Amino acid sequence: MxxxxxxxxxxxxxxxxxxxxxxxxxxxxxxxxxxxxxxxxxxxxxxxxxxGGFSRTMVEVSYRYSELYWSGMDENWGYAEHQVEHIIEAMEDGLKRRPERAESAESFMKESIPAIEALIKKEDKEEFLKGFRALTSGCNACHAKEGESYIMIAEPEIRTSPVRF
Structure with a gap:
């Protein structure tokens, strides 16, 4: 991409x-x-x-979100940091193309992302999982602010990537 x-x-x-x-x-x-x-x-x-607009951004963020989850489950903290970096990059690029989404994304970008970054640095799987659930809530809150609460994000159940630790 x-x-x-x-x-x-x-x-x-x-x-x-x-x-x-x-x-x-x-x-x-x-x-x-x-x-x-x-x-x-x-x-x-x-x-x-x-x-494209923000829908292409969400395709990449969705992929990175899943990879972030599995990296935490594998305790592959370097890969987790890598995924967050790319989530940020994808969101920033998408917000350039669709600045009207910035207000809804502000809390996610300024609170949810830094919180998960801090938890990744702790390298504690249980704490990461709690933080990941909070990140998921941040995703859903942003969708609700955009009037798209029908887009509900949940923890990945099936690993689709071949990347393993």
């Missing part, structure tokens, strides 16, 4: 440098087999569409 975003960012940067607002712009196709077509403005719009 990050490689795709970096690739799209590079394309956007390239197009920004190529745009000359004083002349008529020639439409050229770029990307693998020319999938990205149109004027620079049309290409920017398509890149923005490809990056």
């Amino acid at each position: 990050k490689k795709t975003i970096l690739y799209l960012f590079a394309l956007v940067t390239f197009f920004a440098c190529q745009t000359n607002s004083q002349t008529e712009e020639k439409s050229t196709a770029v990307g693998h087999e020319g999938w990205l077509e149109g004027t620079s403005e049309e290409k920017f719009e398509e890149v923005a569409h490809q990056l």
